[in-house]
Amino acid sequence: MRVTVITPLLEVCKDFEETAISLLSFSKMINMEWIIVSPKREVDNIRSNKHLNQIENFRVIEEKNPSLWGAYNTAIDEVKTEFYIPLSAGDMLLCTSIDCILSNLADAKNLNKELIFFSVLKNGKLNKAKDSKKSLIRTSGFSSGHSSSCMISVKAHEKYGYYDESYKLAADNYFFEIIYRNSKDSILWLGNCVLGFFKGGGISIRDMQLTNYEIYRSRVHSGRSKAIEDAIYLIRRIKYSIVNPMEKHKKQTR
Numbered sequence: 001m002r003v004t005v006i007t008p009l010l011e012v013c014k015d016f017e018e019t020a021i022s023l024l025s026f027s028k029m030i031n032m033e034w035i036i037v038s039p040k041r042e043v044d045n046i047r048s049n050k051h052l053n054q055i056e057n058f059r060v061i062e063e064k065n066p067s068l069w070g071a072y073n074t075a076i077d078e079v080k081t082e083f084y085i086p087l088s089a090g091d092m093l094l095c096t097s098i099d100c101i102l103s104n105l106a107d108a109k110n111l112n113k114e115l116i117f118f119s120v121l122k123n124g125k126l127n128k129a130k131d132s133k134k135s136l137i138r139t140s141g142f143s144s145g146h147s148s149s150c151m152i153s154v155k156a157h158e159k160y161g162y163y164d165e166s167y168k169l170a171a172d173n174y175f176f177e178i179i180y181r182n183s184k185d186s187i188l189w190l191g192n193c194v195l196g197f198f199k200g201g202g203i204s205i206r207d208m209q210l211t212n213y214e215i216y217r218s219r220v221h222s223g224r225s226k227a228i229e230d231a232i233y234l235i236r237r238i239k240y241s242i243v244n245p246m247e248k249h250k251k252q253t254r
Contacts, residue, residue: 015090022092118195
């Protein structure tokens with residue numbers, strides 16, 4: 001099997017180089033291509049990166065629209081494989097899970113899946129891929145709570161469209177919600193496979209007010225009950241109004 005990894009990137013940084021090093025090992029064990037999407041001003045600088053150039057199959061392309069989801073939409077048009085993995089700079093794929101991934105993807109009953117969610121290591125904890133009642137009230141209702149915990153079929157975009165760029169943060173969640181509401185049987189949850197290690201601390205937690213609102217909007221617009229989502233949205237706002245000040249205090253006192 002061959003797979004594509006997509007990474008939006010604004011500039012070369014330490015996080016990007018850590019991802020490149022992990023993919024160098026990953027690419028030696030699985031047939032993959034890495035597509036990096038960046039602003040025009042950074043294309044040449046990224047192409048010349050020494051870590052990137054150790055990877056056999058990679059492309060650096062210029063984003064068509066200057067946004068996270070504009071970058072992904074640009075890259076999707078370039079994907080030549082059946083599945084792609086969205087991977088943020090600083091996140092790393094684990095070679096130890098390749099056998100688990102390949103054996104599941106080789107299973108005939110999984111050939112028509114549109115979303116394949118994996119477990120991930122995040123902030124030192126294992127977040128298992130599973131569809132549960134608890135997922136109804138989490139900030140992200142899918143898998144580990146991280147869009148980089150999955151493989152996405154290009155056919156799913158042909159069926160349901162690209163990422164909605166009216167979302168700054170939650171376009172992935174909206175896309176997942178549409179599939180969940182319309183084609184739940186096409187989602188596979190592989191709790192026994194750990195796809196990678198993810199740092200956390202990305203753009204989605206820098207503005208929790210906007211994140212919570214966009215998650216709420218994505219769920220209502222995809223067809224979930226507005227009354228129930230209103231209640232969940234209120235719970236999230238209360239939760240993060242308490243948790244965020246506590247976290248800030250901990251950081252200040254370290």
